[in-house]
Amino acid sequence: MSATPETDRHPAISSLFSEDYGLLTDLYQLTMAACYVGESLDRSTASFELFARKLPKDFGYLIAMGLEQALAYLDRLQFSATQIAALQATGIFHNAPERFWELLATAKFTGDVWAVPEGTAIFANEPILRIEAPLWQAQLVETYLLNTINYQTLIATRAARLRDVAGADATLLEFGTRRAFGPQAAMLAARAAIAGGLDTTSNVLAALTLGYQPSGTMAHSLVMAIGAMEGSEQAAFKAFHRYFPGAPLLIDTYDPIAAATDLAKQVAAGEIELSGVRLDSGDLITLSKQVKSILPNVEIFASGDLDEWEIAKLRSANAPISGYGLGTKLVTGSPVNGVYKLVEIADRPTMKKSPGKMTYPGKKQIFRHIEDGKFTSDILGLASEGNGLLKLVMSNGNRQHPDEPLSVIRARADLNVASLPHEIRDINYAGTPPVNLSPALIELTQRLKDRD
Known part of the structure; x- marks a missing residue:
């Protein structure tokens, strides 16, 4: 067994060591x-x-x-x-x-x-x-x-199908770590997803190990926490941009249309630069078209239990979405x-x-x-x-x-x-x-x- 102290490894099995492979x-x-x-x-x-x-x-x-x-x-x-x-x-x-x-003692x-x-x-x-x-x-x-x-x-096969449906120009990110079947599976899923056609992963360890730049935006909790303490969703957006200028913003914690409208005013006034927004719920076809009409020069990124069939549906409806975050349905599903x-x-x-x-x-x-x-x-x-x-x-x-x-x-x-x-x-x-x-x-x- 590994030289790692027993108290560090049991009763919970926290890691897989190569010396345990047998x-x-x-x-x-x-x-x-x-x-x-x-x-x-x-x-x-x-x-x-x-x-x-x-x-x-x-x-x-x-x-x-x-x-x-x-x-x-x-x-x-x-x-x-x-x-x-x-x-x-x-x-x-x-x-x-x-x-x-x-045989076991000399196994190779x-x-x-x-x-x-x-x-x-x-x-x-x-x-x-x-x-x-x-x-x-x-x-x-x-x-x-x-x-x-x-x-x-x-x-890898799901990733290849997603890339085939989304097209060569779409940004496809692997977001499945929290849904993968354990930490090791999350690492393997990130590797296989990139090899199959996705651009990178939100898993920081996997991305850096594989030589890729990790990618992601923010969670609803940041908007809720800072919004509750400082008084508004826009305050949360401004706070995030103080440390990550121009970063994409998650705009559907409350009302995505209202959020997009407020952001459009700030962009027009030269108060902020905005590279993109993310929609994580709701009718993505309708919402993406409405948001695009409000923020015509901003990329729209979608997430939320997406798979190849959902992306095909969005593309057939001409939803103005430039990229997708793929999580649960990528790393789970039919084996x-x-x-x-x-x-x-x-x-x-x-x-x-x-x-x-x-x-x-x-x-x-x-x-x-x-x-x-x-x-x-x-x-x-x-x-x-x-x-x-x-x-x-x-x-x-x-x-x-x-x-x-x-x-x-x-x-x-x-x-x-x-x-x-x-x-x-x-x-x-x-x-x-x-x-x-x-x-x-x-x-x-x-x-x-x-x-x-």
């Missing part, structure tokens, strides 16, 4: 690993693929994200003597073979990782990532990989239900045959067809058929490339989305994935289906 898994990953050791299967080379059987409702594509954190996790996987003792103290592993504990990921680059558009049943490693290692890492890749892929399934062990292809949950066997590759810069179709085939979208990013436990700058990942996401047909980019997509199976994969699948 235990950040589901119990059954460890019990299965112990069983593999007992049955002398732990060293068998296994291949697992991470993919989504189907996409969230109305999604035509996903933007793969989270590989950087996945590789960092694999780099740092370990078990300390204290952690092993804690596992032994549970009594759950009373019958586990002694060599299981020896030694396998290969194949993955599509972050920012790549992918479809149902296409692997985002493949692990090829000794069976016990490949099994153990499932939980963390699904956690970081599923969540970041969801956020990406990625799964992690065994596709080969000891050179023997495997498949799951459960109704509704069938998987395709063997190590696979994605072969993408692009014509004149435009996507036409994908073929999901066997890895032995040639080179494709999945690249070797870790070999024998060693990273093959440094982390990519977020700007490179974002540019890739932009390019991938722009290459897709409009029907796939439609936010109400109801079609089928543009993916065909190679003859070799069809033949292998049928052969395993026919086998008892």
Whole structure:
């Protein structure tokens, strides 16, 4: 465990430390690993693929994200003597073979990782990532990989859809920290949102860590507090501008039209400079048009439970809104239900045959067809058929490339989305994935289906 004093970390779990990564898994990953050791299967080379059987409702594509954190996790996987003792103290592993504990004590990921680059558009049943490693290692890492890749892929995809709907010129800010599923999730959401197409985040730690300028305005509480103490909403605005001259102002704490009218008088009299105003509630179509007529040279920024459908509605109504703050519906909502399934062990292809949950066997590759810069179709085939979208990013436990700058990942996401047909980019997509199976994969699948 970490050297941080127990009193600083318990009973509340305040942070995630990289030295704790080994235990950040589901119990059954460890019990299965112990069983593999007992049955002398732990060293068998296994291949697992991470993919989504189907996409969230109305999604035509996903933007793969989270590989950087996945590789960092694999780099740092370990078990300390204290952690092993804690596992032994549970009594759950009373019958586990002694060599299981020896494996944990010397644990290090030694396998290969194949993955599509972050920012790549992918479809149902296409692997985002493949692990090829000794069976016990490949099994153990499932939980963390699904956690970081599923969540970041969801956020990056939502961000890409929001950018596609709002247009290239709109300012899109990630405001979701207070609604994300915990502090670490907030950091990952900010990263994935920027990589997927948003401009920056209000999360100060995330922005500065990622090399971006944090962005935000003010909350209603400032207007209410200073207004109550100094007598008016305008007093609050003047106070804020004393320290942040020209900053956008939140004008819908009370009456947005009255606030805009008073601000217009001050702008006309040369008393203040105003770069923008934010509307956080109400009928944004009507309010934005009214405010624009009062403050024609001031940018209007909107927030308040917005998503791609709300932005599409605002744009179709020609609402004069220049930017959007995206929070709750960006960082929550329908999950990406990625799964992690065994596709080969000891050179023997495997498949799951459960109704509704069938998987395709063997190590696979994605072969993408692009014509004149435009996507036409994908073929999901066997890895032995040639080179494709999945690249070797870790070999024998060693990273093959440094982390990519977020700007490179974002540019890739932009390019991938722009290459897709409009029907796939439609936010109400109801079609089928543009993916065909190679003859070799069809033949292998049928052969395993026919086998008892």
